[in-house]
Amino acid sequence: MPRLAIGLATSIWALAAPLPAHAACEGPLAVQILGSGGPIAEGPRAGSSAIIWIDGKAAAVIDTGSGAFVRYGQAGARFEDHRVIALTHFHADHAADLAAILNSGSFSDRSEKLPILGPQGNAHFPGVGAHLRALFDPETGAFRYLSGFLDGTTGKPMLVPVEIPAEGPAAPFADALTGLTITPVPVQHGVVPALAYVIEIRGKMVVFAGDQNEFSEDFVAILSRRRPDLLIAHNVIPQGEGQPRGLHRPPSSIGEMAAAINPRLLVLSHNMQRALVRQSEGEAAIRQAYQGPMTIADDLSCYAL
Ligand SMILES: [Zn+2]
Numbered sequence: 311m312p313r314l315a316i317g318l319a320t321s322i323w324a325l326a327a328p329l330p331a332h333a334a335c336e337g338p339l340a341v342q343i344l345g346s347g348g349p350i351a352e353g354p355r356a357g358s359s360a361i362i363w364i365d366g367k368a369a370a371v372i373d374t375g376s377g378a379f380v381r382y383g384q385a386g387a388r389f390e391d392h393r394v395i396a397l398t399h400f401h402a403d404h405a406a407d408l409a410a411i412l413n414s415g416s417f418s419d420r421s422e423k424l425p426i427l428g429p430q431g432n433a434h435f436p437g438v439g440a441h442l443r444a445l446f447d448p449e450t451g452a453f454r455y456l457s458g459f460l461d462g463t464t465g466k467p468m469l470v471p472v473e474i475p476a477e478g479p480a481a482p483f484a485d486a487l488t489g490l491t492i493t494p495v496p497v498q499h500g501v502v503p504a505l506a507y508v509i510e511i512r513g514k515m516v517v518f519a520g521d522q523n524e525f526s527e528d529f530v531a532i533l534s535r536r537r538p539d540l541l542i543a544h545n546v547i548p549q550g551e552g553q554p555r556g557l558h559r560p561p562s563s564i565g566e567m568a569a570a571i572n573p574r575l576l577v578l579s580h581n582m583q584r585a586l587v588r589q590s591e592g593e594a595a596i597r598q599a600y601q602g603p604m605t606i607a608d609d610l611s612c613y614a615l
Contacts, residue, residue: 335363335385335612341516341540343607344381345373348546348582349403356381356609357403358580360518360542362509364488367391371411372507372518375403379410381609389415393485396492397428398520399504400435409445409453416456416466423468427483427494429503430473437503439471476503497522497529500557508533514615516540517571521580523556524563533571539615541573544580545606548588549595561585565596572602579607 335342340363347355357375359382361368368387374395389411397405428438436444443450446469448457462468474480474494482493493508499521506529509516515538522529522544533541546558553560559567568576576596585592589606596604 335361335610335614336366337363337614338365339363339511339514339615341542341613341615342385343542343577343579343611343613344385344609345375345378346579346581346607346609346611347377347403348580349376349401350582351376352583354609355581357406358398358521358544359404359407360579361385361387362490362511362516364490364511369393369485369488369490370492370509371395372509373398373404374406374408374411376406378407379414382407382411382414385610389418390420392424393488393490394425394427394483394492396483396494396505396507397426397438398507398518399429399499399502400441401502401521404521405441409456412459412469413453413456416459420467421462421465423462423470425470425472425483427472427474427492427505427507429496429505430475432476432501432503434501435503437471437473439473442469442471474505480505495529495532497526499523502557508538511615514539516615517542517573519543519567521546521558524559524566526559530567530570535570535572538571538573540575540577540613541568541571542577542579542607543567545578545585545592546580546582548585549591550588553584561592561595562598565599568596568600568602568604574603575613576600576602576604577607577611577613578604581606 344359345356356377358373359378362370431437458464458466480494495506507518
């Protein structure tokens with residue numbers, strides 16, 4: 311019996327052991343990739359998500375893809391610190407953990423409204439307002455028990471959807487408290503209304519290209535020679551024949567985009583296994599046009615600005 315008691319005590323202690331330390335992303339300004347993967351569950355990569363850290367606070371969350379919830383906790387993000395959540399589009403690998411992260415935040419003491427940027431809808435996809443109603447509408451929402459997010463009742467902060475038209479220049483979102491501005495730029499992603507985001511803070515610029523195909527010419531024209539500190543592009547499909555086309559830039563097109571925009575660092579994220587297994591071929595295709603610095607993000611990768 312004493313042995314059993316010791317065994318039980320040991321296992322209970324193990325359960326109570328502290329979690330691993332937060333994967334701290336230090337410095338006054340930094341970008342942290344929460345999820346560096348795509349829509350297929352094929353390894354230790356969550357779907358697309360990232361945080362803009364300002365003075366140690368998770369000021370902005372860009373996308374909330376599948377698995378982002380876990381990385382968000384590992385990163386030590388606090389819901390009270392968000393000034394905005396910006397969603398590029400409503401594919402599940404970019405938005406599936408939105409409800410999970412908001413639900414987590416409902417346990418915080420935040421009462422301040424939270425703007426949610428996202429695209430306007432079309433015949434194929436709801437816009438950000440309709441997406442939030444589909445989640446939280448008190449009559450019809452999938453998570454109607456969290457309907458306080460729509461009207462600010464039951465102790466929840468009210469979400470304020472900001473719908474960005476799929477065409478033409480959009481007004482920047484500006485946060486007076488931090489000085490952060492986020493300019494949405496519509497991009498081409500098949501029939502999916504989709505946005506890139508240009509983040510500007512204290513003279514630094516970070517561009518989330520989002521999911522976009524090679525016909526996103528306006529995006530390249532707008533960013534041409536702007537020399538952002540980071541250009542985060544999506545490494546989804548290999549170069550070569552017989553690969554899926556139409557939704558994403560192949561590596562050669564990523565290279566052309568990067569050459570035109572000329573970032574201080576090109577970060578490849580949304581890394582799918584089918585691209586990674588042929589990465590040397592992909593990098594060679596990128597290098598045809600772009601010779602600047604380039605790196606591949608993992609989950610929780612941190613880039614100080
Ligand atoms: Zn997508």
